[in-house]
Amino acid sequence: MGKYKSHILVCAGTGCRASDCEGIVSNLESALEENNLNEDVQVVRTGCFGFCEKGPVVKMVPDNTFYVEVTPDDAGELVLEHLVKGRKVERLLYIDPDTKERISDSKHMGFYKKQYRIALRNCGFIDPENIDEYIARDGYAAMGKILESMTPEEATAIIKESGLRGRGGGGFPTGLKWEFTRKAQADKKYVVCNADEGDPGAFMDRSILEGDPHSVLEAMAICGFCIGADTGLIYIRAEYPLAINRLKTAINQAREYGLIGKDILGTGFNFDVEIRLGAGAFVCGEETALIHSMEGLRGEPTVKPPFPAEKGYNGKPTNVNNVETFANVPPIILKGSKWFSEIGTEKSKGTKVFALAGKVNNVGLIEVPMGISLREVIFDIGGGIKGGKKFKAVQTGGPSGGCLTEKHLDIPIDYENLLQCGSMMGSGGMIVMDEDDCMVSMAKFYLDFTVEESCGKCAPCRIGNKRLYEMLDKISLGKSTEEDLGMLRNLANVIKDTSLCGLGQTSPNPVLSTMDNFQEEYLAHVVDGKCPAGQCKALMHYIIDSHLCVGCTLCNRVCPVDAISGEKKTPHVIDSSICIKCGACLEKCKFGAISVQ
Amino acid sequence: MASVKLPESKIQELKEVCQKYDNKGSELINVLHGAQELFGYLPAEVQEIIADELNVSVAHVYGVVTFYSFFSMLPKGRNPISICMGTACYVRGAEKVLDEFKRILNVKVGETTGDGKFSLSCLRCVGACGLAPVVTIGERVYGRVSADDVKKILSEYA
Numbered sequence: 001m002g003k004y005k006s007h008i009l010v011c012a013g014t015g016c017r018a019s020d021c022e023g024i025v026s027n028l029e030s031a032l033e034e035n036n037l038n039e040d041v042q043v044v045r046t047g048c049f050g051f052c053e054k055g056p057v058v059k060m061v062p063d064n065t066f067y068v069e070v071t072p073d074d075a076g077e078l079v080l081e082h083l084v085k086g087r088k089v090e091r092l093l094y095i096d097p098d099t100k101e102r103i104s105d106s107k108h109m110g111f112y113k114k115q116y117r118i119a120l121r122n123c124g125f126i127d128p129e130n131i132d133e134y135i136a137r138d139g140y141a142a143m144g145k146i147l148e149s150m151t152p153e154e155a156t157a158i159i160k161e162s163g164l165r166g167r168g169g170g171g172f173p174t175g176l177k178w179e180f181t182r183k184a185q186a187d188k189k190y191v192v193c194n195a196d197e198g199d200p201g202a203f204m205d206r207s208i209l210e211g212d213p214h215s216v217l218e219a220m221a222i223c224g225f226c227i228g229a230d231t232g233l234i235y236i237r238a239e240y241p242l243a244i245n246r247l248k249t250a251i252n253q254a255r256e257y258g259l260i261g262k263d264i265l266g267t268g269f270n271f272d273v274e275i276r277l278g279a280g281a282f283v284c285g286e287e288t289a290l291i292h293s294m295e296g297l298r299g300e301p302t303v304k305p306p307f308p309a310e311k312g313y314n315g316k317p318t319n320v321n322n323v324e325t326f327a328n329v330p331p332i333i334l335k336g337s338k339w340f341s342e343i344g345t346e347k348s349k350g351t352k353v354f355a356l357a358g359k360v361n362n363v364g365l366i367e368v369p370m371g372i373s374l375r376e377v378i379f380d381i382g383g384g385i386k387g388g389k390k391f392k393a394v395q396t397g398g399p400s401g402g403c404l405t406e407k408h409l410d411i412p413i414d415y416e417n418l419l420q421c422g423s424m425m426g427s428g429g430m431i432v433m434d435e436d437d438c439m440v441s442m443a444k445f446y447l448d449f450t451v452e453e454s455c456g457k458c459a460p461c462r463i464g465n466k467r468l469y470e471m472l473d474k475i476s477l478g479k480s481t482e483e484d485l486g487m488l489r490n491l492a493n494v495i496k497d498t499s500l501c502g503l504g505q506t507s508p509n510p511v512l513s514t515m516d517n518f519q520e521e522y523l524a525h526v527v528d529g530k531c532p533a534g535q536c537k538a539l540m541h542y543i544i545d546s547h548l549c550v551g552c553t554l555c556n557r558v559c560p561v562d563a564i565s566g567e568k569k570t571p572h573v574i575d576s577s578i579c580i581k582c583g584a585c586l587e588k589c590k591f592g593a594i595s596v597q
Numbered sequence: 598m599a600s601v602k603l604p605e606s607k608i609q610e611l612k613e614v615c616q617k618y619d620n621k622g623s624e625l626i627n628v629l630h631g632a633q634e635l636f637g638y639l640p641a642e643v644q645e646i647i648a649d650e651l652n653v654s655v656a657h658v659y660g661v662v663t664f665y666s667f668f669s670m671l672p673k674g675r676n677p678i679s680i681c682m683g684t685a686c687y688v689r690g691a692e693k694v695l696d697e698f699k700r701i702l703n704v705k706v707g708e709t710t711g712d713g714k715f716s717l718s719c720l721r722c723v724g725a726c727g728l729a730p731v732v733t734i735g736e737r738v739y740g741r742v743s744a745d746d747v748k749k750i751l752s753e754y755a
Binding site: 197280314355358363395445 | 722727
């Protein structure tokens with residue numbers, strides 16, 4: 001950052017790029033030039049700030065003014081007012097929803113107050129394409145410390161004692177995994193970074209790779225030293241082009257600096273990293289399937305044992321960790337296991353990154369200490385439910401997780417508690433739903449995903465999930481009986497017990513958890529033939545109130561299937577056997593005569 | 598082997614892609630990525646050439662191509678439209694947006710319009726959940742799309 005007096009940080013994560021942050025950057029640069037400030041002020045593209053709801057985000061450093069929802073047209077004003085005249089541009093500051101006051105420092109915003117950033121420590125602070133900025137924030141210091149003063153056993157012990165557990169979903173103790181791979185005897189071993197973030201609605205791994213790629217490279221090298229591997233492989237989704245590019249840049253820079261490659265820091269330790277592209281298969285998040293995919297095969301899982309720690313990539317011992325897990329490693333090495341294990345709960349240490357999305361006011365990426373309650377996450381950080389609607393459920397763990405309700409809001413979030421409630425930590429997707437969301441439709445949505453993504457190797461998952469989907473579809477069409485609900489639960493349990501890999505073993509969770517927590521809603525569909533949330537089209541009936549209808553014929557004209565009839569100036573009627581429930585008439589009626597039942 | 602209809606120069610380029618990965622069978626997925634970049638899709642004859650070059654069976658190549666959703670055996674339209682069907686987009690109404698695209702373009706998911714201008718597909722989460730529901734057309738990302746916006750978006754490609 002050297003010669004510049006101040007910096008303008010512009011979020012260049014995928015979300016903000018979609019809102020034209022590049023336009024903001026170029027307009028800022030030309031405005032700086034016009035005002036002869038281009039020598040003193042530098043515009044930096046950073047990784048994700050997390051506050052995607054209010055993006056694009058622009059932050060002024062060193063005074064930390066945090067501007068939200070900036071457009072390219074605002075660039076000139078920002079430079080002229082903020083930098084030249086020294087006045088904050090009030091209209092671009094965040095408005096506190098409670099006090100209605102404008103807040104300029106992100107520290108005081110509800111969204112950031114309860115966060116604790118370890119894995120995301122550099123996201124939004126540094127230029128991810130500049131290795132010097134990473135190094136300036138203690139980058140590669142952890143690797144240096146280990147290479148110079150520790151044995152692999154000592155370094156592994158730090159990770160073990162810290163209590164760090166796999167952040168990809170399973171929650172297996174990371175140090176233990178490293179130890180297994182270290183103890184395996186072989187002439188070649190591999191470190192694999194699982195960046196195949198397939199859970200729809202989770203984007204923390206992408207944001208870490210986009211915002212702080214070096215932290216993952218450094219951690220992989222540390223892991224390589226601990227387990228005795230000289231090759232690292234990053235398996236990343238092809239759907240993340242920006243993350244792939246930033247990783248490539250980071251790998252090249254690290255090689256240039258001698259921080260990966262041969263004889264690192266003159267210690268004789270060799271470690272290099274390659275990228276492997278995924279090709280869009282959710283099951284490849286499972287480690288054995290991922291390894292097969294890297295070998296150029298169909299990404300089908302195999303039975304464990306043997307675990308990858310004994311027999312993995314090319315039949316050699318392989319340690320697979322996820323991106324977020326790796327991002328936690330360098331700070332643990334630098335600050336010590338005690339520091340890390342003091343954060344969180346008894347069995348779940350440290351922090352967890354969640355992708356908060358759905359019907360919540362502040363959509364974004366957050367990192368919170370383990371043990372925080374769902375209520376704090378959704379209402380304090382997330383700012384509550386959009387449009388003042390009522391909270392109904394929160395789905396954690398993606399297609400493998402479950403829906404939690406009001407009664408779970410005060411449970412401290414950790415691996416064990418979420419499992420006990422019938423959900424799971426998963427990779428950290430957190431989708432908030434309100435009263436308008438139908439739980440049967442939600443379960444159906446996830447099953448549709450599983451059916452499509454099942455690799456087809458084992459029968460319970462391939463056939464069972466398809467049947468589950470069909471049963472749910474029958475419920476949403478109002479054609480089921482109470483007996484079917486018993487069969488649904490029975491089949492769900494069979495799939496859980498008999499599937500080969502984690503995908504099948506967890507795929508019925510969305511069904512089981514919604515059945516447990518929203519039994520009345522299932523019964524309403526089955527017994528009363530009604531969808532309380534008004535989402536299942538087949539169970540909706542459009543009705544015209546003959547007292548309110550003036551016979552303007554507007555509905556008649558917009559109906560695409562001619563289901564509405566009636567003479568001019570007399571009340572109209574809808575023939576429900578023809579009606580396709582498109583809702584066009586409801587939108588057009590000016591007299592509020594049409595309603596849904 | 599089916600009669601090859603690809604131009605000789607393209608075949609040469611494809612062989613170069615294979616060579617870049619040392620014609621190794623274990624690099625099949627990387628080779629397929631390269632090939633799809635070259636042709637836009639992976640027709641049968643491309644798969645046959647790859648099988649030949651990497652010394653693996655055509656069945657193996659076909660098995661891998663059909664396993665992964667990123668690979669396509671059908672040509673895409675000049676403007677490939679993808680509707681994000683990730684959970685965040687779904688709860689914010691992505692299905693209605695998809696229905697509107699289907700209605701206006703008169704194609705199903707996975708199909709291309711008769712004039713080859715648009716193809717329609719779904720994808721799972723581009724990670725721009727703050728902008729849900731999200732639609733991508735080519736490289737361009739559209740955020741907070743509603744069914745009413747669809748017509749306007751398509752008119753940009755008139």
